[in-house]
Amino acid sequence: MKLYGVVGDPIAHSLSPLLHNYAFDELDIAAHYQPFHIKNDQLAAFVTACRTLDIQGWNVTIPHKQTIVQHLDRLDPLCEAIGAVNTVVKVREEYVGYNTDGVGFLKGLEEVRKVNTGDRVLIIGAGGAAKAILYTLHDAGIRQVDVYNRTAGNAQNLLQESPFSHSGEVLAYEEGIVDCTMYDLVVQTTSVGMYPHINVSPIEAHFREGSCVVDIIYTPFETKLLTAARNQGCCVQNGIPMFVHQARLAFSLWTEADAPIEAWKRLITNQLGGTATC
Missing domain, CATH: 3.40.50.10860 (Leucine Dehydrogenase, chain A, domain 1)
Known part of the structure; x- marks a missing residue:
């Protein structure tokens, strides 16, 4: 065996x-x-x-x-x-x-939405999962991937260290309020909102109706962030x-x-x- x-x-x-x-x-x-x-x-x-x-x-x-x-x-x-x-x-x-984290993310995303090289993407977080997803998106030809993180230096390092050509930027932290209406896809990669702390969210966001929001957390099945996005007319997906x-x-x-x-x-x-x- x-x-x-x-x-x-x-x-x-x-x-x-x-x-x-x-x-x-x-x-x-x-x-x-x-x-x-x-x-x-x-x-x-x-x-x-x-x-x-x-x-x-x-x-x-x-x-x-x-x-x-x-x-x-x-x-x-x-x-x-x-x-x-x-x-x-x-x-x-x-x-x-x-x-396999980044490729697994893309395969999962394809269940609800095809990714296009012209997509504008926002990643929330700058840890290991964010890095795998960012590099995989860059490798797939998506160049405009911005990063939001409370520690801006970590987000900057994440973008600077990418070996792939890109035009991503770091979003400035302003009390957790983020305008996400310019993004086709928003990906939440932090542990904020995970059980048992289900009543918190990494950002207070305004989304564009019809955009897609993914939170890689799967406990709870729908985080506070995903509930907000769904209520604003977005396609949402959890981490399963x-x-x-x-x-x-x-x-x-x-x-x-x-x-x-x-x-x-x-x-x-x-x-x-x-x-x-x-």
Whole structure:
């Protein structure tokens, strides 16, 4: 039996074992997916153990997405540009790092809206998820991607470090009030509004009717930001599509099989006790 897993600190909350073990069972693949609670000072030893035990691949979550890089043999080019790994694949005798977050976001977004190179996009936040999404949008040819973050320097660094040609700008922080009416797509990547702090929003925004607003949070299913956007006539999407699509890409990299993505969505919805906003 082949062994896969997810490494993070903490890790008990992860829904990835639920998804991948379900897919292994459904597709009759002799494999198991195991959560590994690994602290920073244990990461090198963990990778060494993976080589000894012939572990075929694993996902990487907070706080190891960047520090895992130094322990791998090589990186996929987009992953190298992003500088963070969320999926590791054993290729012959090498451990290769990938980042499926950004591509997973785009695949999920396509369920409600096609992206165009002429779109004007706003990303809220400047962390690891924002970076993966920004670089993937740039790689897809979308040049006008602005960034809003309370710490303007972090947003500026995010744009300046992108290896892709772009014309994005940093939005100045003005007490959290943002005019989003010029944007075709707004993507919220911070943890603000996540359960249990469901009555807060990273911004007070005015949206353009018909635009699309995505919040990568999926607990709650509809954040305060998404409710405001829906009430202003926007298409809204929560974080479930991104989550399942990035997992689907990882599953395919490991097994070359297509995961049962619709069943995955139902599993997550049932596990979290709600109905996805997609």
